[in-house]
Amino acid sequence: METIEADVVIVGGGPAGCSCALYSSRADLKTVILDKNPAVGALAITHQIANYPGVPTDISGEDLLNLMRDQCIQYGTDYRRAQVFGVDVNGDWKTVYTPEGTFKGRALVLASGAMGRPASFKGEAEFLGRGVSYCATCDGAFYKGREVAVVGVNKEAIEEAQVLTKFASIVHWITSSDPKQEDVHAQTLINEPNVRHWSRTRLLQIEGADAGVTGITVKNRIQEDKQLLPVEGVFVYMAGSKPITDFLGDQIALKEDGGVVVDDFMSTTSEGVWAIGDIRNTPFKQAVVAASDGCIAAMAIDRFLNSRKSIRVDWVHS
Ligand SMILES: Cc1cc2nc3c(=O)[nH]c(=O)nc-3n(C[C@H](O)[C@H](O)[C@H](O)COP(=O)(O)OP(=O)(O)OC[C@H]3O[C@@H](n4cnc5c(N)ncnc54)[C@H](O)[C@@H]3O)c2cc1C
Numbered sequence: 426m427e428t429i430e431a432d433v434v435i436v437g438g439g440p441a442g443c444s445c446a447l448y449s450s451r452a453d454l455k456t457v458i459l460d461k462n463p464a465v466g467a468l469a470i471t472h473q474i475a476n477y478p479g480v481p482t483d484i485s486g487e488d489l490l491n492l493m494r495d496q497c498i499q500y501g502t503d504y505r506r507a508q509v510f511g512v513d514v515n516g517d518w519k520t521v522y523t524p525e526g527t528f529k530g531r532a533l534v535l536a537s538g539a540m541g542r543p544a545s546f547k548g549e550a551e552f553l554g555r556g557v558s559y560c561a562t563c564d565g566a567f568y569k570g571r572e573v574a575v576v577g578v579n580k581e582a583i584e585e586a587q588v589l590t591k592f593a594s595i596v597h598w599i600t601s602s603d604p605k606q607e608d609v610h611a612q613t614l615i616n617e618p619n620v621r622h623w624s625r626t627r628l629l630q631i632e633g634a635d636a637g638v639t640g641i642t643v644k645n646r647i648q649e650d651k652q653l654l655p656v657e658g659v660f661v662y663m664a665g666s667k668p669i670t671d672f673l674g675d676q677i678a679l680k681e682d683g684g685v686v687v688d689d690f691m692s693t694t695s696e697g698v699w700a701i702g703d704i705r706n707t708p709f710k711q712a713v714v715a716a717s718d719g720c721i722a723a724m725a726i727d728r729f730l731n732s733r734k735s736i737r738v739d740w741v742h743s
Contacts, residue, residue, distance in 0.1 A: 426525075426526050426527065427526040427527075428526065428527045428528070428529060429457065429526060429527070429528050429529070430455075430518075430528075430529045430530075431455045431456060431457040431503070431528065431529070431530050431531075432449070432454035432455045432456065432530065432531050432532060432726075432730060433445075433446075433449045433454050433455070433456040433457070433530055433531070433532045433533075433534060433723075433726055434456075434457050434459065434519065434521050434528045434529070434530030434532070434533050434534070435456065435457065435458045435459065435534040435536055436459055436509045436512075436521065436533070436534065436535055436536060436537050436672070437458075437459075437460060437461075437466070437535070437536035437537040437538055437669075437702070437704075438458045438459075438460030438463055438466070438490075438494060438504060438536075439466040439467065439468050439469070439490065439536060439538050439702060439703075439715060440468050440489075440490065440493055440702065440712045440713075440715040440716045440719070441536040441538070441701040441702025441703070441704075441715035441716065441718050441719045442458050442460070442534070442536035442701075442702070442719065443458070443490070443493035443494055443496070443497050443716075443719070444493065444497075444715070444716035444717075444718075444719030444720055444723075445534050445536065445699075445701060445718075445719030445720070445722050445723045445726075446458050446497040446502040446504075446719075446723075447493075447496055447497040447500060447502070447719075447723075448719065448720050448723030448724060448727075449502075449723040449726060449727065450497055450500040450501040450502045451500050452723065452724075452727040454532075454726070454727065454730065455501075455503075456497075456501070456502045456503065457502070457503045457504075457505065457528055457530070458497070458502055458503070458504045458505065459505055459507045459508075459509055459521065459523055459528065460504065460505070460506060460507070461506075461507070461508040461509070461537075462506070462508075463490065463491075463494065463506075464487070466490070466538050467486075467538055467539070467541070467703060467710070468486040468487075468489065468490050468712050468715075469486055469487050469490050470486065470487075470553075470554075471485070471486025471487075471554070471563075471712075472485055472486070472553070472554025472555070473485060473486075473554070474486050474489055474563070474712060475563070475564075475566070475567075476562075476563060476711070476713070477489060477712050477713055478713065480492075486712075489712070493716075505525065506525075507523035507524070507525040507526075508523060508524065509521055509522065509523050509537070509672050510522055510523065510524070510672055511672055511674070512533065512672060512673060512674075512676065513676075514533065514676045514677065514695045514697070514698050515676075517531065517697070518530070518531060519531075519532070519533035519697055519698060521533065531697065531730055532697055532698075532699065532726045532729065532730060533697060533698045533699070534698075534699045534700070534701060534719075534722055534726070535670075535673070535677070535685060535693070535698065535699065535700040535701070535704050536700075536701050536702050536704060536715075536719070537668075537669040537670070537672075537704055538668075538669055538702060538703040538704060539666050539667060539668045539669060539703040539704065539706065539710070540666065540667050540668075540669050541559065541666050542663060542664070542666060545663070546576075546628055546629075546630065546631055546661065547629070547630040547631065548630050548631030548632060548633060548638075549631055549659075549661060551631075551633070552631055552633045552637060552638050552659075555633065555636070555637035555638065556631070556633060556637040556638025556657055556658050556659060557631060557638060557658075557659050557661065558658060558659070558660050558661075559660065559661060559662070560585070560660075560710075561575075561585035561586070561588040561589045561660050562585070562588055562709070562711070563711070564658070564660075565588050565589050565591070565592045565593075566592055567658070568589065568592050568593050568657065568658045569592045569593075570592075570593075570594050571593055571594060571656075571657045571658065572593060572594055572595045572596075572597065572654070572655060572656045572657060572658075573589055573593045573595075573596055573597070573656050573657065573658035573659070573660065574596075574597040574598075574599055574628075574641050574654060574656045574658070574659045574660070575589060575596060575597070575598050575599065575660045575662065576599045576628050576659065576660065576661045576662065576663070577599075577600070577661065577662030577663050578600040578601065578602055578604055578611075579662060579663075579664060580610070581662045582598075582600075582660075582662035583604075583608075583610045583611050583614055584610070585660055585662060586598050586614055586620070586660075587610070587613075587614055587617075589660065590614075590617045590619055590620060593619065593658070594619060595619050595620075595621055596617070596619060596620045596621070597621050597623060597641075597654050597656060598614065598615070598620055598621070598622045598623065599623045599626050599627075599628055599641075599643055600622070600623070600624050600625070600626065601625065601626065601627055601646075602624070602625065603624050603625065604624075623643060623645070623654075625645060625646040625647070626643050626644065626645045626646070627643065627644050627646070628641055628642075628643055628659075629641075629642045629643060629644055629651060630642045631659050632653070637657065638656065638657055638658060638659055639655070639657070640653050640654055640655045640656055641653070641654050641656055641659055642654075667683050668683045668684050668685065668703065668704045668705070668706050669704060670683065670685065670704065676695060677693050677694065677695055677698060677700070678693065678694040678695075680706065682706050683706055684704065684705045684706025684707070685700035685704050685705055685706075687699070687700050687701075687705055689721075690721060690722070690725035691705075691718055691721050691722040691725060692722075692725060697729070699722040699725065699726065700722075701715065701718035701719050701721075701722045702714075702715035702718050702719070703715060705718070
């Protein structure tokens with residue numbers, strides 16, 4: 426099987442991986458991206474992305490990702506479809522194993538993203554992008570003056586519901602248990618004038634039509650009857666999104682929440698290995714944040730491989 430050597434080997438071709446490759450290729454570093462499948466990452470499945478600076482607000486995540494991929498390929502990145510199943514980070518050359526061949530890099534970048542939980546509510550998968558969302562920061566503004574529901578009782582659900590109170594006419598907060606009395610953020614949320622809290626209530630089904638979500642059916646634990654709430658947006662925050670790190674074994678330090686530990690330069694605890702984007706389990710999972718991580722890592726790699734004391738900026742042209 427073929428063995429390919431490169432300066433930089435990047436695992437994952439999402440916004441983090443593509444932005445890193447753009448910068449490293451432009452810095453004249455031989456760069457390979459190994460991407461399992463360009464259609465399954467978080468950006469690829471985003472129906473509409475209205476908050477990526479400088480691109481039309483009605484662009485789909487897939488189209489934006491295609492632009493990013495084409496741009497780094499244009500500057501010399503070798504993009505390959507390959508699923509990484511193992512790495513060896515010992516020594517100066519990092520080895521990456523795929524069924525298509527073995528890749529050796531002087532720098533290894535981990536950019537495989539995070540895996541969302543599989544859609545489990547009736548209607549959730551069907552209406553994803555047509556009313557079902559996992560990101561109020563991304564999609565909240567689409568629901569100005571409309572009724573929405575937030576499902577979940579964790580910290581993320583509370584923060585995102587708070588974001589939605591700025592836009593929606595009513596935020597129905599559905600929690601299967603009672604939030605803790607001492608949770609100040611939960612109590613603040615409940616006291617917002619446009620929040621209706623449905624405690625000890627389960628989401629049974631997301632209802633909709635061709636144009637998207639029209640409501641949700643919920644049931645309180647002690648009441649007999651189900652109820653239909655006329656919402657146009659449903660924001661689901663159940664536990665389950667996990668950084669994709671299974672191919673690392675125990676070679677790289679992870680945080681308690683499963684994200685890879687990095688420093689300010691996106692460098693992991695293993696010299697010569699960087700981690701960028703959702704694999705870090707960043708508190709703000711956004712395409713622009715992932716792209717920024719990629720830029721930082723690439724500039725740090727350039728310095729590392731060329732033993733520069735200072736970072737060489739990309740925008741100085743002779
Ligand atoms: C439904 C949804 C809507 C969103 N909406 C927005 C929005 O409107 N605005 C916004 O800014 N952000 C949005 N986000 C968040 C944003 O998409 C992510 O923060 C961003 O895509 C993370 O980039 P990434 O490169 O780290 O990971 P990803 O985009 O997930 O890319 C990871 C890549 O790695 C590949 N990969 C995984 N495992 C392997 C492996 N073993 N070997 C090789 N390749 C592998 C995958 O195939 C994928 O191509 C949304 C996310 C979701 C899920």
